[in-house]
Each structure stands twice: as structure tokens, then as C-alpha cells.
Amino acid sequence: MTSLDELPLRPELRGRSPYGAPQLPAKYRLNTNENPHPLPPELLADLGAALQRAALDLNRYPDRDALALRGDLAAYLSRGGGEPVAPEQVWAANGSNEVLQQILQAFGGAGRSALGFTPSYSMHPIIAAGTGTAWVDGHRRADFTIDPAAAAAQVREVAPDVVFVTSPNNPTGTAVALDTIATLYEATTGVLVVDEAYEEFARTGTPSALTLLPGRPRLIVSRTMSKAFGMAGLRLGYLAADPGVVDALQLVRLPYHLSSLTQAAARAALAHTDALLATVDAVKAQRDRIVAALPGLGLTSVPSDANFVLFGRFADAPAAWRALLDRGVLVRDVGLPGWLRVTAGTAEETDAFLTALGEVAADHR
Ligand code: PMP
Numbered sequence: 001m002t003s004l005d006e007l008p009l010r011p012e013l014r015g016r017s018p019y020g021a022p023q024l025p026a027k028y029r030l031n032t033n034e035n036p037h038p039l040p041p042e043l044l045a046d047l048g049a050a051l052q053r054a055a056l057d058l059n060r061y062p063d064r065d066a067l068a069l070r071g072d073l074a075a076y077l078s079r080g081g082g083e084p085v086a087p088e089q090v091w092a093a094n095g096s097n098e099v100l101q102q103i104l105q106a107f108g109g110a111g112r113s114a115l116g117f118t119p120s121y122s123m124h125p126i127i128a129a130g131t132g133t134a135w136v137d138g139h140r141r142a143d144f145t146i147d148p149a150a151a152a153a154q155v156r157e158v159a160p161d162v163v164f165v166t167s168p169n170n171p172t173g174t175a176v177a178l179d180t181i182a183t184l185y186e187a188t189t190g191v192l193v194v195d196e197a198y199e200e201f202a203r204t205g206t207p208s209a210l211t212l213l214p215g216r217p218r219l220i221v222s223r224t225m226s227k228a229f230g231m232a233g234l235r236l237g238y239l240a241a242d243p244g245v246v247d248a249l250q251l252v253r254l255p256y257h258l259s260s261l262t263q264a265a266a267r268a269a270l271a272h273t274d275a276l277l278a279t280v281d282a283v284k285a286q287r288d289r290i291v292a293a294l295p296g297l298g299l300t301s302v303p304s305d306a307n308f309v310l311f312g313r314f315a316d317a318p319a320a321w322r323a324l325l326d327r328g329v330l331v332r333d334v335g336l337p338g339w340l341r342v343t344a345g346t347a348e349e350t351d352a353f354l355t356a357l358g359e360v361a362a363d364h365r
Helices: 041-055 067-080 095-107 123-130 148-158 178-187 243-249 260-270 273-297 317-326 347-364
Strands: 090-093 113-117 134-138 162-166 191-195 219-224 237-241 308-312 339-343
Touching: 041 260, 041 273, 067 090, 067 237, 067 260, 090 095, 090 243, 095 123, 095 162, 095 191, 095 219, 095 237, 095 243, 113 123, 113 148, 123 134, 123 162, 134 148, 148 178, 162 178, 178 191, 237 243, 260 273, 273 308, 273 347, 317 339, 317 347
Parallel strands: 113 134, 113 162, 162 191, 191 219
Antiparallel strands: 090 237, 219 237, 308 339
């Protein structure tokens, strides 16, 4: 096989590894923040019918602008009250990763830069690299919160074209206060992307950045159906922003990027929003159960508004990760010294995780 060194690869991609959590065989896979609950049977029936209808037109290209789907997504985002989100403010793509890539293609690129507050979602710098956008690590406090004044000062100094704020943050679970987001918006002349992949799992009183959209044309809120909706296999991510941002993304999106099957399946799923989101409270209860159990094992966690918990501290996190895997529990080593991340899933998964952790904690603290 030809090695990458022999190929005329872009120099900035040399030596990089592809993103991806190890897909290891384990009884309990708590490493990719999926929703473990199966889809409700009534949705499965509707999905079959919707896909069959869409299949009749598969000789035709899909609706390039995904208008009906964007209308449904806008209706979902408007459920929380406040200023309604209009369909022309919404854009959708194959997973929020593609949404983020389109944002960087339009607002980043060669000679431009993006800044995100590390540790955060590791795909942000990878998508930056893929689009030729320079990456700058933003700072967090030791407890993983963002210091608004220091962050705004850094943003002013670096003057990035794109600023990422992940709230709730992956891998720490940390929610970012709306005041902080508003402060960062004022500090940047670029676009501010709030990645809200885990927003539906936030504890009560943690509002979405959607409420900040009116009057802020450079603010983008990105969401996904992969987590709370439990549809990671569907690949459907979306954003809400000023309609001008959506127009800008038309310049870089591939024509017909969202297949008619994806659009039909997403619409069928959104018609069952309540049934799908009914699992969110159960997942949050397991998250809170994990958090509550950790001190009894001599461990601690970072306050989490997501469907996962960053827990530690371990003398040697990779060794603790291995010991859990030996007991059939796959968690994520996100490369933060002393910490591991576990996805909150079913009660049975939490039982298995806490039992395994009970066996290994004392040896690895
Ligand atoms: N943003 C964050 C913060 C994530 O953790 C993830 C998935 N791990 C994504 C975006 C991408 O999700 P998807 O492409 O499945 O929508």
C-alpha cells in the first residue's frame, strides 16, 4: 500500500490522525454520547411509510433547499417560547459536523482563523484544518468554566474569523452562561458559533443561546438530532441564525447534499418529537445518579449539563480506562490527564458502569 508520505497530500494534513472514538467490542459502550433508547414503535412504523413514499421519487434529485424539513426544524426550535425561529433562519446538513464544516468553508478558510475554548469538541480544530483555517486554542479556568473577561480579551487580541463556544461543552459537560456568550459576541467581529449538540440535556434554568439570536446577525446556534433525539444514524444536524448566514452557506453547500431519504426520515422523526424526547429525562436521571455516586467511590466529576459525565481524578486515566474495559465497560479517554468521560445511558448501563468502577476506583485514584 502507498504510504501517505508518498502522496502529494496537503502539508498541513501530514502526520495527522483521523478523528474517531475506538469502536471496540464491549458489552457496555458508553463512549460516544449516543442515546441508548430504541426508537418508539409508532415512529418506526411511520418511518417505514415515509421512506417508502420518498423512494417513489428517488429518480429525482431531492429538494435542494430542504424547505419542508427546515419548516419542521424551525417549529421545533420555536417550542421553547420567546422569539419564534423562522424557516429561513434554519439550515440543515448531514450531521452537525457538516453544518460546522459549511460554516468554516464560508467564514473561515485560507488566511483566516478560528478560536475555540479547549478542552472542547475535538472536531472543531479538525474541521478547521480540513478547510485550511488556522486554529487558536482559547483558555478556560482550571474548573473548565470560561472566564468571560479573559475570553473576551483573548478574542479581541486574536481577532479570529470564527469563534466556537460549545454549550454544554464536550467533554466536560460545562454549560456556558448567556452573559458570557453575549460578551464574546461583542468581542468578535467574526461569526460566533454556539455548538448546542447537547442542549436538550441541560439542567433546568440553563437557557439556549437561541434567545440571543434577535439583533445578532453574526451568531449561529448549531444543533443535532444525534443526541437527545436518539438518531445518530440518521446524520441530521442543523443551525439557526440570521437568514443572511443561511444565504452565505448556499455558496459552499454541495447541491442536493441532503438526500430525499434523509429529509423524509428527519421529518417523520420530528413528527414524533415528544415521544423521542421522552427519553431525555431518563438519561438525565442516570447522569445525575452517576454524579451522586462518584464521591462514595472517592472520585469526583465536573458539573454536567449534558448526557455524559467527566469523572476522575485518576493517577493514570488510561490504566483506569483499560481496567473498566476489562470489565466490559467502554468509556472515553479524551486525553485529559486524570479524567475519563462516560455517557449516561440506561439504568442497566449505569449499574454496570458503577459496579465496574467500584471494583477499579480504589486501585487507580
Ligand atoms: N458537536 C458536538 C459538541 C459533539 O459532541 C458532536 C458529536 N460527538 C457533534 C457536534 C457532531 O454530531 P453530529 O455530526 O452527529 O450531529
